[in-house]
Amino acid sequence: MSTLSEPPKQSFHMGMLLNDTRYRGYTFQFIALLALVALFGWMVSNAVANLAALGQDINFGFLSDQAGYDINQQIIPYESTDTHMRAAFVGVLNTLLVAVLGCILATIVGVVVGVLRLSNNWLIARLMSVYVEIFRNVPVLIWILIVFNVMANALPSPSTFRGDDATASMLLGAFAFTNSGVYLPLPLWLEGSIVVVGVFVVSLIAIWALRRYARHLLYSEGRVIPTLPIGLALFVVPTLLAFFIMGRPIALEYPEMGRFNFQNGIQVRGSFIALWLALSLYTGAFIAENVRGAIQAVSKGQTEAAASLGLRPGRIMSLVVLPQALRVMIPPNISQYLNLTKNSSLAAAVGYMDITGTLGGVTLNQTGRSFEAILLLMAFYLAISLAISGIMNLYNNSVKLKER
Amino acid sequence: MKNSLLLGAIAVTGMVAGAATADTLQEVKDRGVLNCGISTGLVGFASQNANGDWQGFDVAICQAVAAAIFGDANAVEYNPVTNQVRFEILNSGEIDMLSRNTTWTFSRDVDLKLDFLGVNYYDGQGFLIPTELGVSSAKELDGAKVCIQKGTTTELNVADFFRVNNIEYEPVPISTASEAQQAYLAGTCQVYTTDASGLAATRASFEDPSAHVILPEIISKEPLGPLVRHGDDDWGDVVRWSLNALIAAEELGITSANVDDLAAAPTDNPEINRLLGTEGTLGEMLGLPADWGVNVIKANGNYGEIFEKFIGENTPIGLARGLNAQWTDGGLLYAPPFR
Numbered sequence: 194m195s196t197l198s199e200p201p202k203q204s205f206h207m208g209m210l211l212n213d214t215r216y217r218g219y220t221f222q223f224i225a226l227l228a229l230v231a232l233f234g235w236m237v238s239n240a241v242a243n244l245a246a247l248g249q250d251i252n253f254g255f256l257s258d259q260a261g262y263d264i265n266q267q268i269i270p271y272e273s274t275d276t277h278m279r280a281a282f283v284g285v286l287n288t289l290l291v292a293v294l295g296c297i298l299a300t301i302v303g304v305v306v307g308v309l310r311l312s313n314n315w316l317i318a319r320l321m322s323v324y325v326e327i328f329r330n331v332p333v334l335i336w337i338l339i340v341f342n343v344m345a346n347a348l349p350s351p352s353t354f355r356g357d358d359a360t361a362s363m364l365l366g367a368f369a370f371t372n373s374g375v376y377l378p379l380p381l382w383l384e385g386s387i388v389v390v391g392v393f394v395v396s397l398i399a400i401w402a403l404r405r406y407a408r409h410l411l412y413s414e415g416r417v418i419p420t421l422p423i424g425l426a427l428f429v430v431p432t433l434l435a436f437f438i439m440g441r442p443i444a445l446e447y448p449e450m451g452r453f454n455f456q457n458g459i460q461v462r463g464s465f466i467a468l469w470l471a472l473s474l475y476t477g478a479f480i481a482e483n484v485r486g487a488i489q490a491v492s493k494g495q496t497e498a499a500a501s502l503g504l505r506p507g508r509i510m511s512l513v514v515l516p517q518a519l520r521v522m523i524p525p526n527i528s529q530y531l532n533l534t535k536n537s538s539l540a541a542a543v544g545y546m547d548i549t550g551t552l553g554g555v556t557l558n559q560t561g562r563s564f565e566a567i568l569l570l571m572a573f574y575l576a577i578s579l580a581i582s583g584i585m586n587l588y589n590n591s592v593k594l595k596e597r
Numbered sequence: 598m599k600n601s602l603l604l605g606a607i608a609v610t611g612m613v614a615g616a617a618t619a620d621t622l623q624e625v626k627d628r629g630v631l632n633c634g635i636s637t638g639l640v641g642f643a644s645q646n647a648n649g650d651w652q653g654f655d656v657a658i659c660q661a662v663a664a665a666i667f668g669d670a671n672a673v674e675y676n677p678v679t680n681q682v683r684f685e686i687l688n689s690g691e692i693d694m695l696s697r698n699t700t701w702t703f704s705r706d707v708d709l710k711l712d713f714l715g716v717n718y719y720d721g722q723g724f725l726i727p728t729e730l731g732v733s734s735a736k737e738l739d740g741a742k743v744c745i746q747k748g749t750t751t752e753l754n755v756a757d758f759f760r761v762n763n764i765e766y767e768p769v770p771i772s773t774a775s776e777a778q779q780a781y782l783a784g785t786c787q788v789y790t791t792d793a794s795g796l797a798a799t800r801a802s803f804e805d806p807s808a809h810v811i812l813p814e815i816i817s818k819e820p821l822g823p824l825v826r827h828g829d830d831d832w833g834d835v836v837r838w839s840l841n842a843l844i845a846a847e848e849l850g851i852t853s854a855n856v857d858d859l860a861a862a863p864t865d866n867p868e869i870n871r872l873l874g875t876e877g878t879l880g881e882m883l884g885l886p887a888d889w890g891v892n893v894i895k896a897n898g899n900y901g902e903i904f905e906k907f908i909g910e911n912t913p914i915g916l917a918r919g920l921n922a923q924w925t926d927g928g929l930l931y932a933p934p935f936r
């Protein structure tokens with residue numbers, strides 16, 4: 194009986210690849226894939242042929258040759274006698290430094306501005322809109338140059354700090370703002386400082402435990418205890434006590450004017466500041482929009498319900514609205530972090546020695562290995578971007594709505 | 598910056614095909630204009646006058662080559678290129694030759710596949726510093742910030758110099774000469790280092806040149822000259838002998854003032870006759886008109902005239918001939934024989 198209801202069994206034949214809608218899609222995708230592979234193959238073979246016509250080959254051996262140039266900002270020790278590889282690595286770290294600090298600052302700026310943009314205070318809301326529109330609508334390269342040039346022209350040059358008739362002076366004797374960078378005191382970790390740091394870490398843990406306990410009380414008994422004053426006290430008091438008991442083991446090394454420049458202390462170069470601020474403020478404007486959109490996506494009923502429970506506006510924002518908005522704003526913010534990281538390659542405009550400045554700049558110029566250098570740059574930015582989106586996706590998965 | 602990346606990508610993926618094998622001279626003739634790469638602006642070497650026309654010591658080489666080919670020194674399309682992209686632009690075929698304070702080095706010649714065709718200025722790297730800093734030797738520069746142009750021999754020499762002398766400095770990488778001047782004048786770097794001729798030109802353009810000194814140390818050899826890409830020797834010959842014609846003309850006493858007279862009829866100096874085309878077939882051998890030499894000299898005068906006009910002691914730049922005197926005057930200029 195079953196033979197009646199079963200459709201006649203069709204055997205597969207080649208024509209179905211085109212005629213049968215079940216297979217046609219695959220056929221065309223496969224053809225497109227072949228075409229794509231052929232196109233890339235053609236581009237690569239063309240590049241190789243053209244390089245060969247110029248008498249050049251593709252060879253990454255230059256990476257182990259001596260670089261021969263100096264780099265101003267180095268997170269790991271580097272000499273001009275080191276290899277191009279190490280120079281590239283110094284550049285990678287400089288890229289990561291500005292990208293990480295940029296993402297942090299951009300997030301802070303973005304969240305603050307995004308929240309304030311929804312403020313009931315007309316002036317504040319307007320000011321924030323102006324900020325967002327100005328920064329979003331002017332290319333980031335222009336912002337980098339603006340910050341760099343404003344610093345270079347508005348701040349005094351290091352030479353004005355020198356001599357008896359100095360026209361510029363240091364702030365509080367510890368900070369020097371010059372047109373080539375900012376100089377800060379450098380903490381010196383003397384003997385015993387480890388204890389102070391240890392105490393500080395322990396008090397951080399204590400603060401975390403305190404907040405956990407407070408949340409527990411809130412959820413189980415509905416009691417609210419004032420965590421802020423206790424937390425602040427925990428933050429400051431034990432560390433200060435340890436600091437004095439151990440005989441002040443942490444000292445500060447102040448920048449001092451040398452013959453040409455400030456010496457000692459920490460130097461934050463103008464090129465770094467320009468790149469960091471411009472990238473953060475620019476990306477911050479986009480993040481602010483994401484934050485605003487995410488907050489507005491949280492249904493008004495949530496706010497009203499929280500208000501009717503008697504929560505104050507600040508708490509409504511931090512306990513009810515923002516946690517829900519967080520879920521909405523993470524995916525678009527991932528792409529902002531990616532943008533910021535990729536935009537950091539504009540560093541060359543102000544002479545910041547990131548990976549584009551070292552490997553893609555001096556190394557490329559001095560060795561003439563443009564093809565290899567650019568391939569490596571592409572691979573680096575690709576890897577970084579994938580890593581960032583990977584990490585952020587993990588985070589996203591951990592906070593997104595758990596559906597059961 | 599981004600440019601160099603883009604160019605690199607373009608250069609390798611497409612447009613260089615044929616550049617290495619082509620007959621550049623024929624291409625230039627067909628095009629009717631010479632594509633010449635020059636610097637982005639350096640008083641005396643390559644700068645625009647009030648009418649927007651490029652002129653200068655390096656520009657004069659482009660004009661001499663154009664005059665040799667077309668009999669018209671103005672048949673040049675100028676391409677200002679930064680230090681960082683100059684070789685890629687040349688190798689990509691976008692320009693026919695480069696004449697912009699470029700040092701002849703082993704690796705550029707051999708590894709970057711460039712052909713240097715002689716030296717139009719024997720130079721060396723120096724340091725420029727404000728007088729008020731009271732520095733009298735480069736060895737006192739410990740702790741200074743030094744403005745350096747990217748993509749140059751400068752950045753390598755300076756690294757060697759400070760390392761060998763065991764002193765610290767901080768490089769401030771900069772793209773063009775004009776940006777370097779700005780940074781130097783604003784005080785973001787205390788020292789500017791580049792070829793001494795470039796320093797003299799830079800200093801001459803300052804409001805108060807006497808407030809800046811060039812330190813006595815010359816830390817490198819920088820033979821500057823015109824270049825083309827590898828692979829078209831005939832084209833290289835045209836540029837090489839145009840430069841040699843300028844140098845030989847000075848040695849032989851041919852100037853822009855007397856060249857027409859000397860070329861009117863064969864003189865009793867056979868070398869002058871061969872250079873000016875009244876005897877022999879040198880022009881034909883190069884694939885150029887017989888009076889190519891006359892045109893080269895008429896463009897801006899002989900080497901000495903060009904030197905005096907753009908960078909000599911009577912210009913604000915005020916460079917002495919020094920090493921760049923004729924060999925007969927104790928200098929290094931020595932054009933091979935025209936025969």
Ligand SMILES: N[C@@H](CCC(=O)N[C@@H](CS)C(=O)NCC(=O)O)C(=O)O
Pocket residue numbers: 636637638639678679680697698699700746748749750751772773774775791792794795796819821
């Ligand atoms: N001769 C060196 C340095 C070249 C260089 O930096 N020249 C400077 C001045 S001497 C220049 O051309 N500046 C004009 C510009 O930046 O376009 C080299 O070939 O690497």
